[in-house]
Amino acid sequence: MPPRTIGLVVKPDPNARQHADALEAWLVEKGCQVVRLSHDAKPGTAPCPSLTPAPKGLFCTVVLGGDGTFLSAVRWLGDNQVPILGVKFGEVGFLAEAAEEQIYTAVATILEGRFVTWPRMRLNVEVRQSERLVANETVFNDVVINKGALARLALITVHINDRYLTDYRADGLILATPTGSTAYSLAAGGPVMQPAVPGILITPICPFTLTNRPLIVSDDSRISIRLAEKSADIMLTFDGQVGMPIDQSHTIVVQKSPVPVQLIALPGRSFFDVLRTKLRWGGSRT
Structure with missing residues (x-):
């Protein structure tokens, strides 16, 4: 199998960058190539900021950061139908599929092909x-x-x-x-x-x-x-x-838009789990 190319989009945060460095080294050990984009740019005022598009042929993209970093990754991918996984640092975000401590388990699951993608409208x-x-x-x-x-x-x-x-x-x-x-x-x-x-x-x-x-x-x-x-x-x-x-x-x-975003969904996690956690919903279970 040819080496897989993984996109890595990282929040400008020391903790996220440290984890990204370790994840990149781990992926290289697994025989993957890594294309890394650091989310350092501040929001601009022009409708089309200069951003080099993501390369063709990415196997998937992993986002380390919050929802803002995730949105930047989506813009970077453009119309490329590349599966994308969000890893949230801190509180659970609506666009994140995995938490900080789940990085390697989640990425290993993806490399093994044990995931599905859900098209999300743009x-x-x-x-x-x-x-x-x-x-x-x-x-x-x-x-x-x-x-x-x-x-x-x-x-x-x-x-x-x-x-x-x-x-x-x-x-x-x-x-x-x-x-x-x-x-x-x-x-x-x-x-x-x-x-x-x-x-x-x-x-x-x-x-x-x-x-x-x-x-x-x-x-x-x-x-x-x-x-x-x-x-x-x-x-x-x-x-x-x-x-x-x-x-x-x-x-x-x-x-x-005719082209959706392909979000990676890992086993055992649903939108309602995220909703309940983020909005701190409680109540009894029957």
């Missing part, structure tokens, strides 16, 4: 200004329209499949995948969606009208968004990684 986001395409991004968690600290409430017009939905007067608007429902959207009052549910979540941030509630639409929806009035200090962010300023001249179109 969103494709096009930003146009006067019909000119100015940004084209793919997000795993969410795309967010957010006002600055001193800006007025934003008036955001939303159409779904070219039919008018409503105007949101709010601090902002979140469009999230089921995976992203446990991120910013959850903090803004949105529901938790099981990742297998085929839908897109629309969550207003601190809406002025209390009847503007979170809404789940089908995953084949085409969502078009514009600022309905002249606004200043409004940002559009992609997975919290990069962002760009927008105004009433921009149109944002969001729809399901």
